Amino acid sequence: MIYALTGTIRKLPLPNIGVDIAGVTYLTSVPHPVWDAMTDGEQSTLVVFTFVREDRLELFGFRTPDERSLFTELLNISGIGPKIALELCSIPMTMLRRAAETDDSASLTAIKGIGRKTAEKLLVDLKSLFEKHPEWTSKSADNTQERSASFDVDAIAALSSLGYDQHTILGALKRLPTTLKKTEERVAAALRSL
Structure with a gap:
């Protein structure tokens, strides 16, 4: 089993990234915030989970154990x-x-x-x-305050009910100014950007 991958990051379409290690690129699926935090070409370490099925082997990467x-x-x-x-x-x-x-x-x-x-x-x-x-x-808990706007569950639910997928919603909410405090304001601003 693979515990972690350390290598050069290649950003691929969400939710995937590639981790280049000694000429081999490992396709790894990551949560949206991890994907957002990665920069193409950076050196990084991901803690991974290896998911094995009859017909495939998949890697899922995370920031922490x-x-x-x-x-x-x-x-x-x-x-x-x-x-x-x-x-x-x-x-x-x-x-x-x-x-x-x-x-x-x-x-x-x-x-x-x-x-x-x-x-x-x-x-x-x-x-x-x-x-x-x-x-x-x-x-x-420490970094939740700064990220709470992009993870306003009521705003996510409202935008999801309008047919937007979670990755699009999270991306739109993350780009909003931190001055927007109410869910209604966040939803309206996110809709203007979509």
Whole structure:
């Protein structure tokens, strides 16, 4: 099993990046925030999870072991495959925890492939995961404030209901000025940019 990849980053269409190591490029799928943070040609290390199926081998890359742990725990939930788990990992852990604590299934149904029933079951599973791993959110709480505008779950749900995919939504919200505090303002500004 591969624990981490260190090499030169090649940005590919979202959610993929290539990691060049000694002349071999490893195709790696990453969460949206990781993809955004990467620069073509930079040297970087990704903690990876190797997903093996009958017909393929896939690599999923993360910034920290905790992010990879969340991904692997999500894969253990019935009905959650690697694509949905990767989408869930694009949402900061503190936001996922808040959704679980407040039974906010709407923020989860904004993700393509998650319906109402799956979201309700997922909330229960997320609650137990965050109780089992309290360190996940304590470590990531520091940078959540600065990123909260781009991960406004109500804005994501509103834009998703209009037919936009999560990657487009997150990109639009990330580009918004930090002076926009209300969800309505963020949605209106995001719609103007889409």
